[in-house]
Amino acid sequence: MPFIDSKVTVPVTREKKEEIKTRLGQAITTLHKTEHYLMVGIESDYDLWLAGKKLEKGAYVSVSLYGSASPADYDAMTAKICGIMEEELGIPGSSVYVTYHPVSDWGWNGSNF
Numbered sequence: 001m002p003f004i005d006s007k008v009t010v011p012v013t014r015e016k017k018e019e020i021k022t023r024l025g026q027a028i029t030t031l032h033k034t035e036h037y038l039m040v041g042i043e044s045d046y047d048l049w050l051a052g053k054k055l056e057k058g059a060y061v062s063v064s065l066y067g068s069a070s071p072a073d074y075d076a077m078t079a080k081i082c083g084i085m086e087e088e089l090g091i092p093g094s095s096v097y098v099t100y101h102p103v104s105d106w107g108w109n110g111s112n113f
Contacts, residue, residue: 001066001106001113002033004081005041008059010089012044020088027080031069037108050095058095059085066113068102 004024012020020042025035048058061081069077077100082093106113 001037001103001108002028002031003039003041003062003064004028005043005062005064006059006085007043007046007048007061008085008089008091009046009048009055010044010057010091012042012089016088017042017044020084023084023088024081027077027084030077030080031063031065031073033065050097055095057089057091059089059091059097061085061096061098062101063098064101064103066103066106069100074100 006020021040024040025038028035028038046060048055048060050058063077063081078098081098082096085091085096086093
């Protein structure tokens with residue numbers, strides 16, 4: 001039950017959102033999850049500041065995960081997310097923050113896991 005929520009400073013077309021969603025669906029296996037239950041959100045044209053300066057190209061990516069993963073898996077996932085942001089949107093890894101949120105209680109379809 002992962003959810004990957006991305007806020008990016010650049011405009012993102014519908015086609016580009018589809019490509020990013022597909023690549024995140026492939027990357028989620030790094031955290032031992034499948035795309036089957038993956039939810040993805042992409043908010044473009046989002047204002048972000050880093051070190052007091054407005055970013056022209058930047059991203060904040062929040063990964064919520066039912067359960068948790070190892071630090072090595074999180075590290076590998078961060079590398080994949082930064083790669084996707086750079087390759088798809090031209091956002092350098094130095095302007096991408098990624099946070100992880102392990103969740104012990106997750107509801108879906110009227111009940112909790």
